[in-house]
Amino acid sequence: SQQGEEDPQALSIQEGENATMNCSYKTSINNLQWYRQNSGRGLVHLILIRSNEREKHSGRLRVTLDTSKKSSSLLITASRAADTASYFCATPRGGGSQGNLIFGKGTKLSVKP
């Protein structure tokens, strides 16, 4: 079953604009991760936020986590055509295993030049 659910499913913006994607999850977590996937290829890890963190930055990426609402958001600032990809949130299933991730269905981002 899917833990994370991303919103929106698809997003189309112009280069230079900001893109915001949201993720909701169902159970308690110790961390939440965001990944990017280009055109059905492998996933690339973008950022990890731990349950005791509220906000984290990495370059043009900003992630927030609200554990009371079981939700996270990913903000990409000053977007570029190269940011066109699908973005997924993922949470560990738990039980001491971190290699067992539950992924959402993803947000497909299209950045037009």
Added chain:
Amino acid sequence: KAGVTQTPRYLIKTRGQQVTLSCSPISGHRSVSWYQQTPGQGLQFLFEYFSETQRNKGNFPGRFSGRQFSNSRSEMNVSTLELGDSALYLCASSQSSGTYEQYFGPGTRLTVT
């Protein structure tokens, strides 16, 4: 360091056949996980291996099996292929079972006709 490699990259098989996919993790990584990605079900966890032991298994039928070798390389096998097994199969590695960040390979695109 070289990234995660998966072979073959593309595969076409006939219903009823069996297939073996291979994954070589990043040097030094001991944990390998496999995921199936389809348009309908999204990314779903198949198995996780650590030091040649299967730590977790996803909700897939027994036709799906895997193993890990002493050099951390991993294989997964699907027997009696069905049309619904057509998917992108992704392998991911991490430094240890307690490390959160997963490094994904480019995937093997399996088409069952």
